[in-house]
Amino acid sequence: MSYEQLAYVYDHLMADAPYDSWVRYLCEETEHFQAPGNRVLDLGCGTGELSIRLIKKGFDVTGVDMSENMLAVAAEKAGKEGVVFPLFQQDMSKLEGLPEYDIATIFCDSLNYLSTPEEVRDTFRHVHSHLAPEGLFLFDVHSTYQMAQIFSNQTFTLNEEEVAYIWSSFPGEEPHSVEHDLTFFVLDEESGRYDRIEEFHQQRTFPVRDFINWLQEASFDVLSVTTDFSDAPPEETSQRIFFTCRKK
Known part of the structure; x- marks a missing residue:
């Protein structure tokens, strides 16, 4: 699924989205678990809002999204912000041909647009193949609740x-x-x-245990599973689940 027409009003609708919290989460997790470098693969980058914020924090970012319109908005926004970064139109479950990165992210519940377990597992495998040794993979999903x-x-x-x-x-x-x-x-x-x-x-979405099993099948160590931008483990009423993983 791509956002198509919605791309041009997406930023207006996401004005209250917790982008600063995602940036803080990434900075804290990559420092705590010692990412091997600062090269970030931002999957499901949308209009580039998070990518641009990470660039301003000193990260070397590449953005990937399925929607051509989203990427066009991201490129236009980057120009206005005075930054330049690579953008690629790809399906995250079929990711190919990109170099290695130190950190891969799928934030803002973008992973929830994959409709089958096979697509999720394929995404994990392709992310793994594009990470440097000891690279970190961070993502969030909606909970079943x-x-x-x-x-x-x-x-x-x-x-x-x-x-x-x-x-x-x-x-x-x-x-x-x-x-x-x-x-x-x-x-x-x-x-x-x-x-x-x-x-x-x-x-x-899928139960937390399913995500953990699929990550382990894809040769990731699951370092932490938390909820709602906190350090707390998932509970029955948690709404957003965060995963930090390391490539074996």
């Missing part, structure tokens, strides 16, 4: 001058999955009219 209790059968709305949306979420066909039906109304400043954009997203 988040899918069932926070998203499922819920409607979210926003009504602002430039953007309005109706966001309805329903249980998906697969276990621990949801379907998001989104309708956006985006102001066209030239005409003063609102363009209607419709999007359909699917997300799926």
Whole structure:
């Protein structure tokens, strides 16, 4: 799934996203577990918001995303911020042809857009093959609780001058999955009219134990599993699960 039309309003909608918390998490984990260097592979980089923040922290970043439109926005934003970094359009579950990195990341629940266990396992294997020895792999996912209790059968709305949306979420066909039906109304400043954009997203997660098993199968050591930008281990009501792993 790629965001297509949504790419151009994505940053507005993500204005309150905890990017600083992701940056802090990466800095703390890579220092604590001693990443072998500062080369970062940012998978599911979207519009480049996190990549650019990491570059400003001194990391050497490469961004990868499936959406051509997202990457175009990332390149435009990088130019405005006065930074340059490589961007590649690839499916993370079929990642190939890139050099080795010291750190790989999949943040902002991007991994949850993979719909099958096979795609997740393929992603872990491809990430492993693109990491330097002792390289670190950091990612987060929605918990099964988040899918069932926070998203499922819920409607979210926003009504602002430039953007309005109706966001309805329903249980998906697969276990621990949801379907998001989104309708956006985006102001066209030239005409003063609102363009209607419709999007359909699917997300799926898996129990923590499944992720751990698949990481170990892909020859990763799982160094820590925590929740919600804290040091706490997962609990029944945890919403976002964080994994830090090291390539064996």
